[in-house]
Amino acid sequence: MNMQEIEVLYEPPTAKEYVDLRAAAGMRERTIGSAEKGISNSVFWITLRNQGKLIGMGRLVGDGGTVVQITDIAVDPEQQEKGYGSFIFDQIQEFIIAEIPDDAFVCLFAEKEIAFFYQDRGFEFSQDKWPGMYWPCLDRVKINAQNKKS
Numbered sequence: 001m002n003m004q005e006i007e008v009l010y011e012p013p014t015a016k017e018y019v020d021l022r023a024a025a026g027m028r029e030r031t032i033g034s035a036e037k038g039i040s041n042s043v044f045w046i047t048l049r050n051q052g053k054l055i056g057m058g059r060l061v062g063d064g065g066t067v068v069q070i071t072d073i074a075v076d077p078e079q080q081e082k083g084y085g086s087f088i089f090d091q092i093q094e095f096i097i098a099e100i101p102d103d104a105f106v107c108l109f110a111e112k113e114i115a116f117f118y119q120d121r122g123f124e125f126s127q128d129k130w131p132g133m134y135w136p137c138l139d140r141v142k143i144n145a146q147n148k149k150s
Contacts, residue, residue, distance in 0.1 A: 003087070005050055005051070006048050006049070006050055006055070006084070007048070007049040007050070007052075008046065008047075008048060008091075009046070009047045009048075009049065010044070010045060010046055010047075011045055011047060012039045012040075012042065012045040012047065012057075012059070013039075013047050013054045013057055015032045015035035015036045015039060016032060016035075017054040018030070018035045018039060018057065018072070019031070019032055019035050020054075021054055021056075021057060021074050021076060022072070022074055024074075024076055024077055025074035025075060025076070025077065026077075027072075027074060038061075041061065042059045042060065042061055043059075043060040043061060043062055043063075043064045043068060044059060044060040044092065044095045044099075045057070045058075045059045045060075046058050046059070046088055046091045046092065048075075048084055048087075048088065050079070054076075055075065055076045055078075055079045055084065056074065056075040056076065056079065056084045056085070056087075056088055057072060057073070057074055057088070058070070058071075058072055058073035058074070058088040058089065058091070058092050059071060059072050059092075060092055060095065060096065062104075064099075064100065065100075065101055065104060066101075066103075066104055066105065067104060067105045067106075067107070068096065068100055068104055068105075068106055068107075069106075069107050069108055069109075070089070070092055070106070070107075070108040071108065071109070073085055073088050073089060073092075075088070085117070089117075089118075089121060093121070107132075108123065109132075
């Protein structure tokens with residue numbers, strides 16, 4: 001990994017940069033409004049820039065004490081396979097080790113295709129120990145639409 005041209009910052013991207021990098025990396029779309037709210041409610045951020053352009057990011061969300069979630073690790077497709085994703089993850093993990101209590105629950109969600117990336121770093125599937133669940137966004141959208149009609 002050649003980090004000579006890369007600027008490492010421990011600050012968030014703009015909401016537009018966040019939305020654009022997620023889209024470029026093939027992640028689910030987010031609106032600028034939800035990005036603005038989410039960005040300001042993060043526990044930790046790391047961003048990578050090349051000549052000012054955002055090329056990588058990752059963050060930690062949660063309460064910073066009992067539970068945190070690693071999320072939004074994304075690297076521009078033109079910059080992938082250079083070790084930047086690993087570097088971002090390592091920086092987040094170092095922050096967790098230094099700043100988050102040892103009894104905190106640390107979790108993440110990953111696409112099946114890249115689960116090996118996290119398994120190689122000590123993460124385990126939770127199903128046997130703690131069945132993971134989520135509430136699909138589309139279900140909430142339908143409920144909100146129905147409530148607005150009432």
